[in-house]
Amino acid sequence: xxxxxxxxxxxxxxxxxxxxxxxxxxxxxxxxxxxxxxxxxxxxxxxxxxxxxxxxxxxxxxxxxxxxxxxxxxxxxxxxxxxxxxxxxxx
Numbered sequence: 001x002x003x004x005x006x007x008x009x010x011x012x013x014x015x016x017x018x019x020x021x022x023x024x025x026x027x028x029x030x031x032x033x034x035x036x037x038x039x040x041x042x043x044x045x046x047x048x049x050x051x052x053x054x055x056x057x058x059x060x061x062x063x064x065x066x067x068x069x070x071x072x073x074x075x076x077x078x079x080x081x082x083x084x085x086x087x088x089x090x091x
Contacts, residue, residue, distance in 0.1 A: 029072040
């Protein structure tokens with residue numbers, strides 16, 4: 001199942017400056033594994049030392065926040081769009 005992953009600008013250095021990549025994955029956790037396999041080093045930017053998605057990252061599947069779905073076990077379907085959005089703080 002190919003999904004389209006939208007890569008934020010700070011992580012594009014890992015994806016050869018591609019803003020969008022097609023990845024075969026059946027869940028969000030499998031997506032992280034597939035991204036790491038294709039783009040070594042990206043997992044460290046997405047996951048903490050325990051392998052959990054970093055708190056300052058927001059991941060959306062078809063505009064739905066995975067925190068309101070099944071987090072890392074959220075199932076992905078063919079053609080889904082996954083957005084990786086770093087949290088922004090300011091004042």
